Amino acid sequence: MFKWTRRDSNRQSHIASELLSAYIDNEVTAQERKEVAAHLATCASCREDLQSLRNAVVLVRALPRMAVPRAFTLTEAMVGAQPRRARSPWIVTYLRGATVVAAMMLVVLVGGDLFLRSAPQTPQMIALQSPAAERISEQPLEKVVQETVVVASSAAPEEARAAESEQPAAALAAVPEATQPVQQKAVRKAVSEPEKATERTVVEKPENAETASPIPAPVTEIPRGGGSPGGVGGIGGAGGPGGGEGGGSDEGGGTGFSPGEPVPTEAPPQPDETRPAESAKETVTIADSSAKPAQPVEATPAVKEKTVEKVITPTPQIEKAVVATPEPTAPAVAPSETPAEVALAQGEQTSESVATHPVVQPKQTQSAAPQPFAWQTPLRVAEISLGVLIALLLAATWIAARRP
Amino acid sequence: MDEIALIVAAKKGELRAFNQLVLQYQGMAYNLAYRVLGDSDAAADVTQDSFVKAFKSLRQYRGGSFKAWVLRIVTNTCYDYLRAKQRRPSSSLDDLAEDPDRAEELTHHGEGPEEYVMRRELSVTIQTGIALLPADQRIALVLSDVEGMSYQEIAEVTESELGTVKSRLSRARAKLRDYLQARPELLPARYRLNDSRMGS
Numbered sequence: 200m201f202k203w204t205r206r207d208s209n210r211q212s213h214i215a216s217e218l219l220s221a222y223i224d225n226e227v228t229a230q231e232r233k234e235v236a237a238h239l240a241t242c243a244s245c246r247e248d249l250q251s252l253r254n255a256v257v258l259v260r261a262l263p264r265m266a267v268p269r270a271f272t273l274t275e276a277m278v279g280a281q282p283r284r285a286r287s288p289w290i291v292t293y294l295r296g297a298t299v300v301a302a303m304m305l306v307v308l309v310g311g312d313l314f315l316r317s318a319p320q321t322p323q324m325i326a327l328q329s330p331a332a333e334r335i336s337e338q339p340l341e342k343v344v345q346e347t348v349v350v351a352s353s354a355a356p357e358e359a360r361a362a363e364s365e366q367p368a369a370a371l372a373a374v375p376e377a378t379q380p381v382q383q384k385a386v387r388k389a390v391s392e393p394e395k396a397t398e399r400t401v402v403e404k405p406e407n408a409e410t411a412s413p414i415p416a417p418v419t420e421i422p423r424g425g426g427s428p429g430g431v432g433g434i435g436g437a438g439g440p441g442g443g444e445g446g447g448s449d450e451g452g453g454t455g456f457s458p459g460e461p462v463p464t465e466a467p468p469q470p471d472e473t474r475p476a477e478s479a480k481e482t483v484t485i486a487d488s489s490a491k492p493a494q495p496v497e498a499t500p501a502v503k504e505k506t507v508e509k510v511i512t513p514t515p516q517i518e519k520a521v522v523a524t525p526e527p528t529a530p531a532v533a534p535s536e537t538p539a540e541v542a543l544a545q546g547e548q549t550s551e552s553v554a555t556h557p558v559v560q561p562k563q564t565q566s567a568a569p570q571p572f573a574w575q576t577p578l579r580v581a582e583i584s585l586g587v588l589i590a591l592l593l594a595a596t597w598i599a600a601r602r603p
Numbered sequence: 604m605d606e607i608a609l610i611v612a613a614k615k616g617e618l619r620a621f622n623q624l625v626l627q628y629q630g631m632a633y634n635l636a637y638r639v640l641g642d643s644d645a646a647a648d649v650t651q652d653s654f655v656k657a658f659k660s661l662r663q664y665r666g667g668s669f670k671a672w673v674l675r676i677v678t679n680t681c682y683d684y685l686r687a688k689q690r691r692p693s694s695s696l697d698d699l700a701e702d703p704d705r706a707e708e709l710t711h712h713g714e715g716p717e718e719y720v721m722r723r724e725l726s727v728t729i730q731t732g733i734a735l736l737p738a739d740q741r742i743a744l745v746l747s748d749v750e751g752m753s754y755q756e757i758a759e760v761t762e763s764e765l766g767t768v769k770s771r772l773s774r775a776r777a778k779l780r781d782y783l784q785a786r787p788e789l790l791p792a793r794y795r796l797n798d799s800r801m802g803s
Contacts, residue, residue: 267630278655
C-alpha cells in the first residue's frame with residue numbers, strides 16, 4: 200500500500216494529492232514512482248485527479264512574465280553610509296576595546312590616588328614611622344642594659360668594665376645571626392657581666408673564651424640563682440651589693456627567685472668553653488626554670504623567644520628585681536657608673552636596636568612625613584600617560600571608522 | 604565580472620557591483636512579489652525594499668545560492684507587507700480587476716490580439732485564484748510553478764522542511780484546481796480544465 204493514500208466513501212484506497220503533486224514534479228523515489236504508475240493503471244479516479252492537478256500546474260506555469268516597471272538599482276541616498284559598513288570592523292573593535300581598557304585603568308588610578316590621599320594616617324602608623332617610637336619601645340630593654348651595666352660597674356673590677364666595653368662588639372660578633380633580637384644580646388651581656396665576676400672569683404677562664412663569647416661559664420659553675428640568668432640575675436644582683444659576685448652564692452636572691460623555688464641546674468652536656476653561647480642560654484634557661492622545667496640546651500627558637508620575652512615583658516621576678524632597682528636608672532648609675540659608660544651602653548643598645556628589634560616595627564621610613572606621598576609623582580605620570588593614550592585611541596578609532 | 608566577483612566587491616561596499624547583481628535578479632524578484640501580492644505598485648515597493656535590505660545585510664551572506672538568498676529577502680518582505688497592509692482576498696479581487704490594465708505583460712512573439720486578450724483574461728483568473736490562497740501556500744506555488752524552483756530550493760528560500768514544502772504545494776495546487784473547476788465560464792473554452800486536450 201502507498202505511503203500517502205486516501206480512501207473514498209467506498210473505503211477504496213487512492214493516491215493522496217501530495218504524492219500526486221510530487222509525482223508531477225518528479226519529486227518521488229523510484230519505488231514510489233513505480234507504485235503510483237501501477238495504481239494509476241487500475242484507478243480512473245486517481246488518473247482524473249492527477250490530470251486536473253497537472254492542468255492547474257500547466258496554467259500557472261503559463262502565466263506571462265511581468266516586465267519590471269523600472270530599474271531597482273540602488274543609489275547612495277538609499278543606502279546612506281551603509282557601504283562603509285562592508286569594511287572589516289575588527290580594527291575598530293580592537294581600538295574601541297583598547298580605549299575602554301585604558302579608561303578603566305585611568306579610573307582605577309585616579310580612584311586610588313584620591314583614596315590614598317584622603318586616607319587618614321593612624322597614630323600607630325605615624326608613630327611607627329618615627330624614630331622616636333623605636334626609642335620608646337626600646338626603653339625596657341635599655342633599662343635592662345643600663346641596670347646590667349650598673350651591676351657590672353658596681354661589682355666588677357676595672358678589667359670587667361674595660362671588657363664590658365669590648366663585649367658589646369664581641370657579643371655582636373659572637374652572635375651567629377644578625378637578626379637575633381637585641382634582647383638576647385642584652386641578656387647575654389647582662390649574663391656575661393656577673394659571670395665574669397663570678398668567674399674571676401671562682402673559676403679562672405681563659406681570655407679567649409671570653410673573647411669568643413661573652414658567656415663563657417658553664418652551667419655547673421654558675422651559682423644557683425646567681426646572676427647567671429642573664430640580665431635577670433644581673434638585675435637581681437643590682438639590688439644588692441655585688442650582685443654579680445653574690446651570684447656565686449645562693450644568696451643571690453637578688454635574682455628575684457622566690458625562696459624555695461627549685462632551680463634545677465641543668466648540666467649542659469658540654470662544658471665546652473668554645474660554646475659559650477649555649478651556656479649563656481643555659482643560664483638563661485636556668486633562671487627561667489624557676490617557673491618552668493628545664494629548657495633544652497640548644498639555642499632553640501623557643502628559648503630565644505623566652506629570652507626575648509623575659510626582656511621585653513618582664514616576668515614578675517624580673518619586675519621585682521627591676522622594682523628593686525630604682526626606675527630612673529640614671530640616678531642609680533650616677534654614683535657608681537660613669538656617664539660615659541652609661542652612654543656607651545645606651546648607645547650600644549640603641550645601635551643594636553636600630554639594627555634588629557623585634558618589638559619595634561622595622562624602620563620603614565627615615566623621614567615619615569614625606570613617605571606617604573612618595574608615590575604621587577609616578578602616579579601622576581601614569582595618569583597623564585593614560586589620558587594621552589586614551590585620546591590617541593579615540594582618534595585612531597574615529598579615523599579607522601571613517602576611512603573606506 | 605562574474606557573479607562571485609560582483610558579490611565580493613559588493614560586500615566591500617562597492618555599490619556599482621551590487622547594482623549589477625540587482626539588474627540580474629530584479630525581474631525574478633519583481634515577478635515573485637507581483638504574483639504573491641497581486642499588485643504592481645506593491646510589488647515595486649517590496650522589490651526596492653528587498654534590494655536595499657540585501658545590500659545592508661550582505662555581511663550575512665556566507666555563500667551558497669545567491670538567488671535563493673535574494674528571494675528569501677523578497678519573500679520575507681512580502682510577508683511583512685501583507686501583515687502590515689492586512690490585505691484580504693476579497694479586496695484583492697477588486698484590485699486585480701484593474702491591475703491587468705496597469706501591469707504590463709510580456710508579449711509573446713507572433714501572438715495575435717485575440718490570443719493576447721484571452722491570455723490576459725486567463726491570467727486574471729489564475730491570479731485571482733492564487734490570491735485566495737494562504738500566504739505560505741501562495742509563495743510555495745509561485746516559487747515552484749512561476750519561478751520554476753525545485754523543492755529543495757523552495758525549502759531553502761522559505762527556511763522550512765522538504766515535507767512542509769510538498770504539503771503546502773500540493774494543497775495550493777488542489778485549491779487552485781478546485782477554484783478553476785468551479786468557474787469554468789471564466790476560463791476560455793480552450794483552457795477549461797475538464798478538457799482532456801489540456802493535459803500535457
